[in-house]
Amino acid sequence: xxxxxxxxxxxxxxxxxxxxxxxxxxxxxxxxxxxxxxxxxxxxxxxxxxxxxxxxxxxxxx
Numbered sequence: 265x266x267x268x269x270x271x272x273x274x275x276x277x278x279x280x281x282x283x284x285x286x287x288x289x290x291x292x293x294x295x296x297x298x299x300x301x302x303x304x305x306x307x308x309x310x311x312x313x314x315x316x317x318x319x320x321x322x323x324x325x326x
Contacts, residue, residue, distance in 0.1 A: 273318075
């Protein structure tokens with residue numbers, strides 16, 4: 265499932281897209297470490313980040 269479809273399942277409307285920001289992040293993604301390499305350091309997407317974006321609870325029983 266692509267990310268847009270995943271977000272639409274929870275939000276109902278497509279997110280606002282900033283093509284400049286997306287291009288900058290795409291250029292800085294490193295698949296070998298699964299993180300973004302930015303001028304200020306590395307940034308990794310965590311389970312907590314996904315929970316905040318999707319609104320899914322991450323505690324308790326599955």
